[in-house]
Amino acid sequence: MAYFPAYTDEEIITFLKAQAPHAAIATDKTTLAQHQSGQYGLGAGDSALLAYVEVADVADIQGVLKTARQFHLPVIPQTTATSTVSGSDALGHGIILSTRRMNKIIDVSREDQVAVVQPGVVNQDLDAAARKVGMFYAPDPGSKAMSAIGGNVATNAGGMSTVKYGATWDAVLGLKVVLADGRELTLGHRTLKQAFGYNLTQLFVGSEGTLGIITEITVKLMPIPFGQPITGVAYFPDMKTLGTAVTEVRAAGVYPAMLEALDSATLQALDQYEGTNYAQNNGAMLILRLDTGDQAILQKLKAILAQFGAQNLQVTSVPDEQAKLLKLRQDMLPAVFANGNHVMEDMAVPLSKMAQMMAYISEIAKKLDVQIYTAGHAGDGNVHPTLVWPKAQKEVPDKVVRALRLMFREALRLGGTISGEHAVGLLKNQWNNEELGPDVDQLQHQIKSLLDPMHLLNPGRKID
Amino acid sequence: MAYFPAYTDEEIITFLKAQAPHAAIATDKTTLAQHQSGQYGLGAGDSALLAYVEVADVADIQGVLKTARQFHLPVIPQTTATSTVSGSDALGHGIILSTRRMNKIIDVSREDQVAVVQPGVVNQDLDAAARKVGMFYAPDPGSKAMSAIGGNVATNAGGMSTVKYGATWDAVLGLKVVLADGRELTLGHRTLKQAFGYNLTQLFVGSEGTLGIITEITVKLMPIPFGQPITGVAYFPDMKTLGTAVTEVRAAGVYPAMLEALDSATLQALDQYEGTNYAQNNGAMLILRLDTGDQAILQKLKAILAQFGAQNLQVTSVPDEQAKLLKLRQDMLPAVFANGNHVMEDMAVPLSKMAQMMAYISEIAKKLDVQIYTAGHAGDGNVHPTLVWPKAQKEVPDKVVRALRLMFREALRLGGTISGEHAVGLLKNQWNNEELGPDVDQLQHQIKSLLDPMHLLNPGRKID
Structure with missing residues (x-):
């Protein structure tokens, strides 16, 4: 004051x-x-x-x-x-x-394959509305059941299906935003192709509330794929082997809708939490899903996995069994979080570097004696290490901060980004110069000043 | 001077x-x-x-x-x-x-599923390089054999496969650009997920050379789908029936890789040019392609087409026969252009409005006595009417200009855009206020002035 x-x-x-x-x-x-x-x-x-x-x-x-x-x-x-x-x-x-009360689903159109929503609509509610007409809303962040489309757009939220359907940026066709000066702009269109104006829509996607207030969102809906989905789980001796298998699965043209990796520390946490014994399979777990499975594709997938070191592969088309496997990925978070205070991190690296990034994280965990549990959206090189410390300790321990710093630097060294789908917020905005360089950093500030000259909107976040 | x-x-x-x-x-x-x-x-x-x-x-x-x-x-x-x-x-x-001489393919990575190219690389050459490693470059503008990625990025070029794989904006992960002041910026990453900085990459995609010079482009590659592609052709009594069938095909979750519509005028031009007799089938032609065809999907597709009024459906998985059908779409342009001087237009409307847009175009053709041949990327509501007038007349006839103006207004009235994939250039930049409104138009000028304060880069195009 x-x-x-x-x-x-x-x-x-x-x-x-x-x-x-x-x-x-x-x-x-x-x-x-x-x-x-x-x-x-x-x-x-x-x-x-x-x-x-x-x-x-x-x-x-x-x-x-x-x-x-x-x-x-x-x-x-x-x-x-x-x-x-x-x-x-x-x-x-x-x-x-x-804007959480602005939660109307304004329109769900099977014919146009789009939906128009207010920012407060929860992701899962939009998806459910789309499914009623045979469509679905693809971006599926871990927070799907509780986070709203407005926030998803503001952070360019990703999820598990990004590997096939893209992240929020791929879904957004148009926005209404209120600028700091109070004017409401309409950006983009309800059309699937657009080549008229500058792409201001995407300037606001991922801008974390620093450029304007999102008041309406037009998104692409995807048709529910025809065919029988299948879900499977496989184990690999280590993350490197898993990474190679993922590369081969992706390159095979079978278009998996999910490729999730859990490391052995995470499996142990799961076992402790749920009384299971996944960790006895050792190494790393891959959860995978095809949402358009025909038999030929399934055989192709199995052959690749077998050839590239998968052990104990189980694949199922039975809905209940699929749900059980998918739940594993969801249960991972409470299982890990049960071990203490924590920070869940988010980095993305080029696909071929994921195994190397995960190996580095394990190494740092040992070297600095920090508990780290790593899961990854293996299909898109997006790694989520969760760093945990004792509940009694309120402050983030120095060694955790050191570990984070080292990981971030490694992600950047590998040609990656220190934020794949969680954005920057308050916690990473000191890394702008490191990730983007001073010229791009400056340009961001110029655009910010252009749209919000008094710096009223979420100052100190994203770019400051 | x-x-x-x-x-x-x-x-x-x-x-x-x-x-x-x-x-x-x-x-x-x-x-x-x-x-x-x-x-x-x-x-x-x-x-x-x-x-x-x-x-x-x-x-x-x-x-x-x-x-x-x-x-x-x-x-x-x-x-x-x-x-x-x-x-x-x-x-x-x-x-x-x-930048046509800057045509090196710097990197094609099967592992990362990306390519890095200089702006002068011709679209087809990038695609060919990708196919050597089992991938392909999805955006396939009609100019694929001759246009370069730099220009494709500058115009956000689309194509026939956009219906499944998106346009250029969906493929671009990162750019290097030289600003008017000479500084080279590196934007975006080689990663499939990105949520760090403002999305400046997409600000340059479709900016038509008005904000900077593109010097390097990092694009997503897609794995060549596993399975047997099939291509087919069907006839419909009119464009409205065709439009309904397309809606149903899209909604069925079979994910066609192409849905192209040709109107009866275009079929007549083809017949005249090639000595064929497509026009005797009357009405409108749909060319469609599945690039992951299994038998179940094919049966589903056939059932929908039959149910929604398709006549004389032919489907083939024989490569030569497929090539022949695909060539129809390519041959359409010289067949139409042979009739005189011409302007090929490009509008996109919400999917459900495509038939209405095409009907309006036919109506205008009759009313103003203008020769119009219309083809459309029916799967994404992108309509290309070609307006033709006698070769002897150099200037664009008044009635052609009137017809264009009416079509543009109708596209906007239907919630569409007057440029789906060909951008704005010199020919549409007076429509900014009409399509975007004065506030967005002003913001575009502010961004232009920020990045190019002396207005040196392609002035008078896109936004002026």
Whole structure:
């Protein structure tokens, strides 16, 4: 807060309420404390938060932004607050602007193969609505059951099916956004091909609320593939062997819809948590899925896996058994998280470098004596190491920070990125220069200043 | 040219030659006249062209831009000059900067499923290099055999396989670009997932040389699908029936790799040109392709087509017969072009609106007495009417201009875009306000001014 503020908080709140008449505006300490930090980040929210606002419509958003401009307040856009990088935690004497109540599915069109939604629609709800007309919404982040499309777009969320269907950026055809100055722009189209304007739609995808407030999203839907899906699991002596098998599976043209790798530490955690004995298979587990399985493709897949070192391969087309295998990947997180406080990381490297990246992570774990459990979207080189430390210790231990730093550097050295699908938020924004170089970093700041000259929108995140 | 120029052309050329020492620099009238206008636009190139420069490397590009800054000269980026919208014709007392000699395929990686190329690599050559390692490069514009990846990226080129694999924007993972100020930026990554910086890569995809010069492109490769491809042809009483069948085929989850529609006027032109008798089947022709055909999928496809009004369906898995059917689509253009001077247009509408758009085009043809032949990438709502007028008449007839204007308005009214895959160039840049609205139009200009403050790069194209 400024030393000698021109306005009292009460004056600001009165102004805000008049400007955003349909919004639910909370300013009491209990509610503010509840919303100060998201549950999945590092609890970095600022206790100076002024208001938590759930807007009902575009006019409310424009009112919040007018208030922010009037009183020079940071605005923190948010949908379901499930950021893993503290991307929507409270910041300064600011306003959290949540669009979670704007959760209408405006249109689901089988004919156009698109859906139009408000930002607060939960990913799973959109997918369910699409499935009612024989379509599905492809991007499937781990947070699918709780995170909203607005946040998915803001972070360019990926998921398990990215290997076949792409991440959020591949699904978004158009957006409506409210700029910091209050104007609402319509970007992109409801068409599958577009070659008219600059691609401003994608400038906002992954921009983490720093360039504007997303108010409406037009996405591609995919037809549910014809045929019998199959899901399987296989074990490999080590991650390197698994990596080679994944390369061969991908190159074979069978277009798997999922290729997930779990390392042996993760298998042990799973066994401990669930009373299973996956770790006795040793090495690394691959969970795979074909969503268009015919017999010829399945035979081809089995032959490749056998040739490249897969052990104990099980494949099933029985829905219940498939669900059980898929659940393994979901259960992994609570199993790992049960071991203590944790940070789940997210790096992506070129496909051929995934095994090397995973080997490096294991090496760092031993060298620095840090507990690390690594799972990966093996089909797209996206690695998620979870670093765990004792529950008693609130602060992130130095050796964990050291381990993170070394991993990030290795990912960049291998031609990768330190964020594959979780974005940057508060936790990685000091790495801009490292990952992008000073010229691109500067250009990002120029674009930010162009769209948000007062730097009101999620300042200190993504690029600062 | 300015009334009293500060420098003679000779002085400028001497400076240019010193700055771009590896470039082939032509300033003679014959060569300049040759490069004044591309072959596929409306011959709108400016005869005041100062130099035609084929650069050899990034240093040459930087030298050309330094010269342009020094003498305030327009720079027209170009690869193979096959723009259909006069996007790279000569402009003012400017320099055409061609990167066609920068045509190295730097890397084709089966393991990473990416390729890295220079901008001058012809689309077909990249695809051929990828096929050598069991991959392919998906975007397949009609100009595939002659257009280069640099231009494909600059225009966000689509093609027939977009219906399954997406357009150029879906393939591009990273770019190197030289800005107007001479700095080379590296954007994006060699990774399939990316969620770190703002998506500046896609800001340059489709920017038509107005924001920077593309010097290197990293693209996704797709594995050649396992299985037996099949190609087929079917006839429908009219475009509306065809459109409904296409909707059903798409929604069935069989993922066709091509769904091309030809109208009856086009079939008549084909018959005249090739001595065939396609038009006797009346109505509209659909050419379709599955590149992962198994028998179950094929049966499903046949059942849908029969149910929704297809007549005389022929499907083949014999390679020669497939090639023959595919050639139909290619032969369509010379058959249509043989009828006179022409302009081939490009609009995309929501899938469900394609039949309506095509019906509107036929109606306009009758009403204004304009010869129009319409083909469409029916699977993605992308319509290409070709408007033809007598060879003797050099100027575009008024009624053709009126017809174009009406079509564009109808495409926009239907929620579409007036450019699906051919970009904007010189021929559509007066439609920015109409298609995008004044706020987005203004933002485009702000971004242009940010990246190219002297407006040297392809001025008057895309957004001006």
